[in-house]
Amino acid sequence: MAAPLQTIAVGVVVERRKGVTQWSDFVWRPVSVLVGAPDSQPWTKLSDDGERATFFAGTAEIELYRTETPYYRENLASSSPALWVALHATEGEPPFTLATVTADPAEGESLTETATNIIEQVPMPDAIQQIVGAFVAEHLIKQPFVKRKRDRADPEALGRRTRIGDEESR
Numbered sequence: 099m100a101a102p103l104q105t106i107a108v109g110v111v112v113e114r115r116k117g118v119t120q121w122s123d124f125v126w127r128p129v130s131v132l133v134g135a136p137d138s139q140p141w142t143k144l145s146d147d148g149e150r151a152t153f154f155a156g157t158a159e160i161e162l163y164r165t166e167t168p169y170y171r172e173n174l175a176s177s178s179p180a181l182w183v184a185l186h187a188t189e190g191e192p193p194f195t196l197a198t199v200t201a202d203p204a205e206g207e208s209l210t211e212t213a214t215n216i217i218e219q220v221p222m223p224d225a226i227q228q229i230v231g232a233f234v235a236e237h238l239i240k241q242p243f244v245k246r247k248r249d250r251a252d253p254e255a256l257g258r259r260t261r262i263g264d265e266e267s268r
Contacts, residue, residue: 102161103237106229107135110155110183110196111144126194128155128183128218133225141192155185155192158199162230167238169202170230179222179230182206184215201230 109132114124129152140156160181162170173179182205184197197215200206201222209217222230 100163102163104162104229104233106133106160106162106226107157108132108160108181108199108226109134109136109138109157110199111152112155112185112194113150113152115150126185126216128185128216128220131181131183131199131220131223131226133223140196155194156196158183158196160199160201160226162201162233164237164239166202166205167234169204171234171238173201173203173222174227174231174234179227180206180219181222181226182209182217182219184209184217186215201226 110128111130111132112126113129114126117123117125135157136154138154140154142154144152144154146152180203182200182203184199185194186197187193188195194216198209200209206217206219209215
């Protein structure tokens with residue numbers, strides 16, 4: 099796989115709230131992304147009000163590729179540009195590892211196919227929107243629309259054909 103042309107360091111904040119069913123004690127979900135890589139240790143508790151707690155889950159890098167610029171452009175043009183954050187469950191403490199963060203909606207959707215990770219869409223901070231927008235402006239290759247022409251039908255090819263066995267018997 100090709101190396102990304104640009105990366106953006108981000109920190110991820112996750113929320114833990116009490117579960118509402120008898121099968122889960124807590125519900126975890128990514129809630130925001132911080133621009134840059136904070137100096138805090140992963141899984142540092144940021145707040146706790148008894149019902150909800152937030153944690154700094156760790157840092158990741160958003161990788162930007164030239165081939166994905168049309169997807170980034172569509173994301174930025176939407177009413178609410180987003181990032182997709184994937185958390186992978188562990189068997190111990192901490193309960194999750196930060197798998198990836200992406201600005202590509204197609205990649206974000208493909209992350210949901212495994213059903214073993216927690217995938218959440220979070221708002222894209224303005225500073226990241228500007229970086230991704232500049233990347234798109236520099237690397238987007240607009241491909242002109244080319245209408246394909248159909249092949250003309252050969253009227254003789256539509257005529258009656260003889261079976262293979264019929265020709266040999268004559």
